[in-house]
Amino acid sequence: MTTYIERVEKQKISDQRAAAIRLKNNRLGMNIFQVSWIMAFVALIVVNWQLRFNYSQWPPAGVPPFDLLLPSVATLALLFSSILVAQALKVLRSGFGAAFLVKWRLAIGLGALFMAIIVYEFLNVSAAAMATQYGNTFRLMTGFHFVHALAILAIMCRVYQGANLGKYSGDEHDSWAVEGAAKLWYFVTFAWMLFYVVLYWIR
Amino acid sequence: MATIAVPLGGGQSRQEIEAVRRPALSEYLRWSVDHKIIGVQYGVTSLLFFIIGGALAMGIRLELWTPELDFMVSGAAYNSLFTMHGTIMIFLFIIPMWAAYGNFVVPLQLGAKDMAFPWLNAFAFWLIPPAGVVMLLGYFVSPAEAGWTSYPPLSTLFSGDGQTLWALGAHLLGLSSILGSINFIVTILNMRPPEMTIWRMPLLCWAVLATSIIAVMATPFLAGALTLLLLDRMTGTTFFDASGGGDVLLWQNIFWFYSHPAVYIMVLPGMGVLSEVLSIHSRKPVFGYRMVGLSSMAIAIVGFTVWAHHMFTSLQPELRIPFMITTMIIAVPTGIKMFSWLGTIWGGKIRFTSAMLFALGFMSMFVIGGITGVMLAALPFDIHVHDTYFVVSHFHFVLFGGSVFAIYAALYHWFPKITGRMMDETLGRIHFVFTYLGFLITFFPMHIVGMLGMPRRVAVYDPAFTDFNRLISLAAFVLGFSTFIVLYNIARSYFHGPIAGANPWRALTLEWATTSPPPPTNFHDDPIPYEDPYGYGTKAATAYIEAIDMAFDRREAAPSGAD
Numbered sequence: 001m002t003t004y005i006e007r008v009e010k011q012k013i014s015d016q017r018a019a020a021i022r023l024k025n026n027r028l029g030m031n032i033f034q035v036s037w038i039m040a041f042v043a044l045i046v047v048n049w050q051l052r053f054n055y056s057q058w059p060p061a062g063v064p065p066f067d068l069l070l071p072s073v074a075t076l077a078l079l080f081s082s083i084l085v086a087q088a089l090k091v092l093r094s095g096f097g098a099a100f101l102v103k104w105r106l107a108i109g110l111g112a113l114f115m116a117i118i119v120y121e122f123l124n125v126s127a128a129a130m131a132t133q134y135g136n137t138f139r140l141m142t143g144f145h146f147v148h149a150l151a152i153l154a155i156m157c158r159v160y161q162g163a164n165l166g167k168y169s170g171d172e173h174d175s176w177a178v179e180g181a182a183k184l185w186y187f188v189t190f191a192w193m194l195f196y197v198v199l200y201w202i203r
Numbered sequence: 204m205a206t207i208a209v210p211l212g213g214g215q216s217r218q219e220i221e222a223v224r225r226p227a228l229s230e231y232l233r234w235s236v237d238h239k240i241i242g243v244q245y246g247v248t249s250l251l252f253f254i255i256g257g258a259l260a261m262g263i264r265l266e267l268w269t270p271e272l273d274f275m276v277s278g279a280a281y282n283s284l285f286t287m288h289g290t291i292m293i294f295l296f297i298i299p300m301w302a303a304y305g306n307f308v309v310p311l312q313l314g315a316k317d318m319a320f321p322w323l324n325a326f327a328f329w330l331i332p333p334a335g336v337v338m339l340l341g342y343f344v345s346p347a348e349a350g351w352t353s354y355p356p357l358s359t360l361f362s363g364d365g366q367t368l369w370a371l372g373a374h375l376l377g378l379s380s381i382l383g384s385i386n387f388i389v390t391i392l393n394m395r396p397p398e399m400t401i402w403r404m405p406l407l408c409w410a411v412l413a414t415s416i417i418a419v420m421a422t423p424f425l426a427g428a429l430t431l432l433l434l435d436r437m438t439g440t441t442f443f444d445a446s447g448g449g450d451v452l453l454w455q456n457i458f459w460f461y462s463h464p465a466v467y468i469m470v471l472p473g474m475g476v477l478s479e480v481l482s483i484h485s486r487k488p489v490f491g492y493r494m495v496g497l498s499s500m501a502i503a504i505v506g507f508t509v510w511a512h513h514m515f516t517s518l519q520p521e522l523r524i525p526f527m528i529t530t531m532i533i534a535v536p537t538g539i540k541m542f543s544w545l546g547t548i549w550g551g552k553i554r555f556t557s558a559m560l561f562a563l564g565f566m567s568m569f570v571i572g573g574i575t576g577v578m579l580a581a582l583p584f585d586i587h588v589h590d591t592y593f594v595v596s597h598f599h600f601v602l603f604g605g606s607v608f609a610i611y612a613a614l615y616h617w618f619p620k621i622t623g624r625m626m627d628e629t630l631g632r633i634h635f636v637f638t639y640l641g642f643l644i645t646f647f648p649m650h651i652v653g654m655l656g657m658p659r660r661v662a663v664y665d666p667a668f669t670d671f672n673r674l675i676s677l678a679a680f681v682l683g684f685s686t687f688i689v690l691y692n693i694a695r696s697y698f699h700g701p702i703a704g705a706n707p708w709r710a711l712t713l714e715w716a717t718t719s720p721p722p723p724t725n726f727h728d729d730p731i732p733y734e735d736p737y738g739y740g741t742k743a744a745t746a747y748i749e750a751i752d753m754a755f756d757r758r759e760a761a762p763s764g765a766d
Contacts, residue, residue: 021393021394024393025319025320025389025393025394028388028389028392028393029319029320029385029386029389032385032388032389032419033385035419035420036381036384036385036419036420036422036423037381037423038423039420039421039423039424040423040424040426040427042423042424043423043424043426043427043428043457043460044427046427046456046457046460047427047431047442047453047457050450050452050453050456051442051448051449051450051453054445054448054449054450055448060448132448133441133442133447133448133449136440136441136442136447136448137442140430140431140434140440140442144430
């Protein structure tokens with residue numbers, strides 16, 4: 001017969017094992033999701049690429065190319081936001097502190113700035129561009145990215161809310177929500193870097 | 204407890220084993236995170252759609268009974284008929300049906316208590332009924348008429364609002380497929396018992412792994428294509444409209460980049476089932492286990508490089524030869540599998556159970572479908588038979604003769620595990636004969652009419668083909684009838700079939716090392732897999748199987764000798 005203490009100990013070990021497996025599963029699942037869903041963005045890049053061949057030049061004749069300044073600022077904001085998220089995660093791992101909340105809040109703010117600029121760009125595509133696939137694919141790609149950025153920014157806000165209430169300790173087993181949100185935000189950033197290069201730099 | 208020669212995941216008392224019952228019917232009708240319940244939910248849902256899709260196929264054959272338009276009111280009505288038939292069979296029957304077997308069997312084969320993400324699993328399933336309803340409703344508003352491939356401009360300029368609903372439904376199904384596949388990959392890679400290395404994994408798990416990798420990498424392309432289609436239909440963009448700088452070939456590229464790999468999504472799990480069934484029912488190890496596992500992966504990878512063979516007649520001519528070559532390369536890993544199956548049954552103690560008969564049926568039909576596939580890969584021949592019944596015949600040989608035969612084999616094989624009751628073998632054999640002959644006589648003559656030049660997707664044809672079409676239609680009705688035999692068999696066996704016991708086929712894989720049906724947690728203790736999932740014919744294997752019998756059924760050791 002096992003004693004009560006032994007049973008409690010055994011239960012503790014099996015709980016720890018279950019938590020470890022859960023974390024391992026979550027991480028692998030997230031990685032697969034990232035690799036998988038980036039293909040949807042790649043599909044839109046293929047769309048952009050194939051439609052270019054219908055024109056003798058890109059942007060098509062008579063269409064002014066997009067202004068580079070604002071989108072580049074937005075891209076930098078997004079990059080910094082991702083770096084802040086990474087730093088915040090590091091802070092969290094070495095013990096939860098106020099620095100985490102500051103960095104996470106700043107990351108959300110920069111993300112919102114990025115999205116505001118993208119909305120502005122989306123609404124201000126010239127009529128000449130909209131008459132061709134240059135403007136069409138631009139709106140398609142930025143719009144598709146925007147939907148994802150919006151959803152994931154909402155998740156980031158939820159995590160901020162939770163963190164504010166002290167829901168997450170530094171232990172990686174009970175802060176998967178933070179890690180998951182961070183990884184989704186990296187995904188948004190990476191997807192945007194692909195789009196940024198394709199939309200603005202490859203002519 | 205009796206002495207157990209091999210440690211297993213048993214350890215329950217007699218009372219606990221006897222207390223395991225089938226879940227109540229109401230369990231299947233509501234949200235559940237148990238992979239076994241979800242598996243059955245997938246299976247029954249797909250079976251319902253199979254019946255609907257089959258009824259539509261009967262409508263197609265009824266229309267083609269005469270060369271004139273008679274059964275359908277118009278050509279457009281006929282178009283929507285075969286559109287719904289193809290869509291339902293592919294998106295709502297075959298793909299979810301493999302998710303059904305994958306869900307039920309894979310965690311059991313891995314000795315796991317559930318899938319890696321049980322909630323996500325249930326969510327992925329519950330996307331399917333609404334998606335199916337949306338698609339079916341589309342048929343009643345103003346139906347999609349562009350075929351299951353939905354090429355623009357047919358799908359943008361000519362189809363009704365049903366096409367929009369079609370795209371929405373397909374979007375949901377794609378999402379379901381991605382979520383399900385992420386779950387499968389994580390489960391297979393992370394949830395194996397420590398003794399089971401990846402090279403000791405049952406071949407169904409290998410096949411599901413390869414399938415899931417295809418699904419997660421390719422399905423986002425479908426999402427992209429459907430997004431464009433929805434935008435073109437609803438917001439007036441011109442991605443597929445040449446007058447606005449768009450390109451109709453864009454759809455073909457993106458769609459086939461998903462849909463060609465998707466044909467391997469539909470057949471790879473069937474190949475995994477075949478390796479299981481052939482080995483177990485001929486009591487021999489799988490011939491060339493590693494090569495079979497790796498050929499699944501090879502098919503998955505090469506499958507991504509062949510999509511443009513669907514576009515031979517619309518592609519830039521200089522790209523045709525490379526795609527012809529990659530397409531023919533696919534025949535190599537497929538040939539490895541065929542060779543392995545022959546090697547597996549060669550000299551085996553074959554038991555002609557219904558599952559085995561359907562597996563042998565798969566081999567004979569799939570080899571025909573595979574050979575016509577290589578013929579179609581050959582450019583000059585493809586251009587000759589492009590858009591004729593030869594193509595229809597080819598893909599029915601791989602999708603019905605392949606996937607559906609494997610689905611039937613899997614049904615007869617795993618039904619005892621799912622319900623705890625055996626299926627009726629006599630009815631199973633009758634079902635096999637009707638299906639086999641019905642199928643062969645339906646689809647084989649299509650090769651001939653195709654080469655003679657009968658185009659696909661038209662309700663009106665040259666009266667010279669009438670005799671062929673009558674023969675095909677008659678056989679198709681027999682094939683349709685054969686479905687009712689298996690439905691009756693399922694219903695009857697569910698209630699009155701003989702009790703199966705834990706391991707009716709005397710198999711070595713872990714799903715048989717628990718009660719039938721398994722308890723909610725699958726295994727009592729962590730089960731220890733046998734060292735080789737297909738190591739039949741040794742004393743140790745017999746001892747393992749007898750240990751299962753003793754642990755769960757308290758049967759005396761069978762005097763049949765080595766297994």
